[in-house]
Amino acid sequence: PTCELTYKNAKAVLCGSRRLGLIKYVMALMNGARLGIAAQSVGVSELAYREALAYARDRKQFGKAIIEFPAVYEMLSVMKAKLDASRSLLYACARYVDIYKIYDDLAKDRSLTPEERKESKYYSRLADALTPLAKGMGSEYCNQNAYDCIQIHGGSGFMKDYACERLYRDARITSIYEGTTQLQVVAAIRHVTTGTYLNLINEYNSEEIKPELQSLKDRLVAMTERYAKAVEAVTAVDDSAYGDFMARRLVEMAGVIVMSYLLLLDANRNENFKRSAEIYTNLAEAEVCKHADFIANFKPAEVEIYKVN
Numbered sequence: 001p002t003c004e005l006t007y008k009n010a011k012a013v014l015c016g017s018r019r020l021g022l023i024k025y026v027m028a029l030m031n032g033a034r035l036g037i038a039a040q041s042v043g044v045s046e047l048a049y050r051e052a053l054a055y056a057r058d059r060k061q062f063g064k065a066i067i068e069f070p071a072v073y074e075m076l077s078v079m080k081a082k083l084d085a086s087r088s089l090l091y092a093c094a095r096y097v098d099i100y101k102i103y104d105d106l107a108k109d110r111s112l113t114p115e116e117r118k119e120s121k122y123y124s125r126l127a128d129a130l131t132p133l134a135k136g137m138g139s140e141y142c143n144q145n146a147y148d149c150i151q152i153h154g155g156s157g158f159m160k161d162y163a164c165e166r167l168y169r170d171a172r173i174t175s176i177y178e179g180t181t182q183l184q185v186v187a188a189i190r191h192v193t194t195g196t197y198l199n200l201i202n203e204y205n206s207e208e209i210k211p212e213l214q215s216l217k218d219r220l221v222a223m224t225e226r227y228a229k230a231v232e233a234v235t236a237v238d239d240s241a242y243g244d245f246m247a248r249r250l251v252e253m254a255g256v257i258v259m260s261y262l263l264l265l266d267a268n269r270n271e272n273f274k275r276s277a278e279i280y281t282n283l284a285e286a287e288v289c290k291h292a293d294f295i296a297n298f299k300p301a302e303v304e305i306y307k308v309n
């Protein structure tokens, strides 16, 4: 059971300093909790994939294991790619959090040098930018993987006989608590408009990669150009309702490109990631095209027809 708590005339002691409540303490608390839900989402996604894989190997229809049907193995491969992408994003985000927190700890004992302060600020900004992406997109992928896990189980997935039925309920809360996906977009959009994501993508792009991964990287460069153009087109219009209307599309474009780069860099270090990098890039490319086309073909005044009273 979940309920609201109300305190009346309760004795209270001020924790921390005045004026830092919302900006520093609440945001730090929220980002910490959101990273936790991003991790929970990856965990549920992983189990959804394992359950689906095991069932698809075991279940026979029309004389063969269902894993041999393209419709089923495509679902499984896309589940794995989303899982690997959301895990890579989670780890990247957690690394950035670790670095700036180390500087926070150091600053308790001595004052930081100007370079340390600069680096701390840089990683704190990246952590702030990647947390809503990891939570928002990781939880949506977790929901999609739980859905596909049930689909692969067919009618059995709907019953309580298999773990996937519970996984589906476990997944559903991840895109709601600690801020819904829509609120993650509200947190992420300023990193679209201020260029944090684009700068990070350009940094990832500057890393050397093996020649056999170059064609994948070229596709990511083309996706980034479409993203940058879409951001320019939306921000050029001085209309906050239109900006809010397009925000999720822009954040998702940034998210899929960041995750594609992370998987590319994973594949560069370890070839076990190559398959997911390729499959995820196919998915990401289609997402970027879909959103870029929608933005290019949409007139700001059309937002009106979506309004519901």
Ligand SMILES: Cc1cc2nc3c(=O)[nH]c(=O)nc-3n(C[C@H](O)[C@H](O)[C@H](O)COP(=O)(O)OP(=O)(O)OC[C@H]3O[C@@H](n4cnc5c(N)ncnc54)[C@H](O)[C@@H]3O)c2cc1C
Residues within 6 Å of the ligand: 002, 173, 176, 177, 178, 179, 180, 181, 182, 183, 186
């Ligand atoms: C199982 C469970 C455990 C929970 N545990 C805790 C807990 O321990 N502590 C705690 O404090 N809370 C807890 N919560 C509350 C939880 O964090 C909130 O339910 C959640 O953040 C969503 O807020 P809300 O329910 O008020 O939805 P609302 O804010 O009313 O949202 C309703 C809809 O409107 C959309 N929406 C709202 N504002 C905007 C906006 N600005 N832009 C775009 N869309 C918007 C939302 O995305 C959503 O689709 C828990 C909830 C559940 C279900």
